[in-house]
Amino acid sequence: MADDATLTDVLERNRADERQRALRALLLNPLMDARHPAFVLVRRHQTELRDWLAANTGWQLQVESEFARLHKRPADFGDPTRPATTGSGAQRAPFHRRRYALLCLALANLERGDNQVTLGRLGEALIQEAADPALEAAGLDFGLEGRDERRDLVATVRLLLELGVLSRVAGNEDDFVRRGRDGDVLYDIHRRVLAALLVTLRGPSLVVLDGDPGDFEARLRAIVEPFVPDNHEARNRALRQDLTARLLDDPVVYWDDLDDAARQYLAGQRGAITRRIQEATGLVAEVRAEGIAMVDPQQSLTDRQIPSEGTEGHATLLIAAYLAGLGEVPVTLEHLAERIAEWRESYRGYWRRNALEPGAERPLARQAVEQLRGLRLIRIDDQGRVSARPALARFAVDEPRTPEGAQAELVPGEADA
Structure with missing residues (x-):
């Protein structure tokens, strides 16, 4: 009996470790391709992961045979520090306004198109889309004559390649930037991934606003904010989910950034919330007078690190x-x-x-x-x-100190180390 109990404990610890690795991978890769090393763990533990995420964050988890999609929603939709980017390392460049516009137009065009598309044909379609008077009035100007415009199109497509919406069949995007249509590229379109890309609680076309229909902030809130019943239990559940999501997604949660209700709830439930996060992810709470940060001892659950090389x-x-x-x-x-x-x-x-x-x-x-x-x-x-x-x-760096009574010696070159 003792051996059976020991074996059961070992198996449960292994399962818990696998769930933790799967959740960490999902947090870092919310749209996970089936080729990802952790995908098999996500599929194996999808029920437990889905239940934990729904209860503690309000996020939904979609698992298909080809990909997994964690429907994360940022706490602050006005946060400008997480732009879409392409490239690698120091050369990873954030998207600007035209690239975002091209991305939206490209997604709409791919949804209506065939199962394959060329870069040149997509570019021509986007030129026609950009000629809409409303988009022109908003300042969108796009063509394929200049290299800068072709670079913007290529950056948009490379983001879709990273996300798994497209896969390259033949050709090279750099040739297209240099030579235009003479250096065309062919792609397959993965429609299931394309359909899972948008994270909203209701379709943008279904939103009707009482006020200004052009109020972007109000429209954004309307498509992503969940409905919270007007009772004590529902409000507390919403606060718990929002705070857990913030602690998982934001590097630091400052008390000053929270409203009164959230501050009071976190002050009373801080231990329970951070304990659940630690058990599920391995993150450790660092509690300071100014706020809370969930620190990763493994130093792998982030796309920004200090110090870095x-x-x-x-x-x-x-x-x-x-x-x-x-x-x-x-x-x-x-x-x-x-x-x-x-x-x-x-x-x-x-x-x-x-x-x-x-x-x-x-x-x-x-x-x-x-x-x-x-x-x-x-x-x-x-x-x-x-x-x-x-x-x-x-x-902050303190001045160098020596033991009391000892005399510091300056080693040649030490001041520049």
């Missing part, structure tokens, strides 16, 4: 320590660029060559600020000035 990572860490030392004193982006220009002389032996050129400090400062902003470690005011948020204090 390379020149950009080093510059970001230097700026983080500098801003932490200033406290809440705001500084301009230009001031941070000047600081990077000063540090460049000290670290020129470690930074890549093009980062040492005059003018390179500005994009380095801008990228560092965006990285820190995305981690909710800094704020940017209406005048574009940057200041530290409380959690940035962990990057």
Whole structure:
């Protein structure tokens, strides 16, 4: 009997470990292709995962034979720090307004099209779509004559390739950027993935607003906000789900960012909520006077990390320590660029060559600020000035200290280390 009990415990621990790995993978890859290493675990434990997510976050989990889709919804739909991006590493570029417009038009066109499409044919279709008077009045101007326009189309398609909506059959997008239709590319369209891409609780075309029909914020809230019955139990459930989702999805949850009802609920239920998250994901709660962060001991459940490797990572860490030392004193982006220009002389032996050129400090400062902003470690005011948020204090650097009575010795070169 004892051996049977031990075996049962081991099997249950293995199942719990598999569920944790599956949930972590879903949080990092909300649209997971069947080729993902964790997909088999998601399928194996889909019932338990679906129940946990529905009860604790209000998110739905869709599992198909070819993909899994976690229908996550951000807590703040006005958060500008999580743009769509394409590329890799330091070259990963965020989408701008035209690319977002092209993405929406491309999805609509692919939904109506055949099972295959070429890049050139998709581009021609988008030109016709962009000629809509309403879109032209909104400032959308698109063609395929210039390389910049073709780059925007290629960036849109590459995002769809990453998401699994398209798969490349023949050709190369770089040839299309250089040569236009002479370098065309053929794709297969995966309709099941395409249909699962949009995360809303109701179709945008079904939303009718009493006020201004062009009120984008109101329309966005109408398609994503769940209905909450007007009773105590339902309101508490909604608060629990919203707070759990925030703690899973946001790097830091500050008390000041919550309304009174959420603050009071989290103050009373903090232990239960963070314990459930830790059991399900392995994240550990770091509770501070200013808020809560769920810290990952494995350092893998994030798409933004500090410190990180390379020149950009080093510059970001230097700026983080500098801003932490200033406290809440705001500084301009230009001031941070000047600081990077000063540090460049000290670290020129470690930074890549093009980062040492005059003018390179500005994009380095801008990228560092965006990285820190995305981690909710800094704020940017209406005048574009940057200041530290409380959690940035962990990057403050103290003056070097020696044991009492000992004399510090300066090793040659140590000051530049």
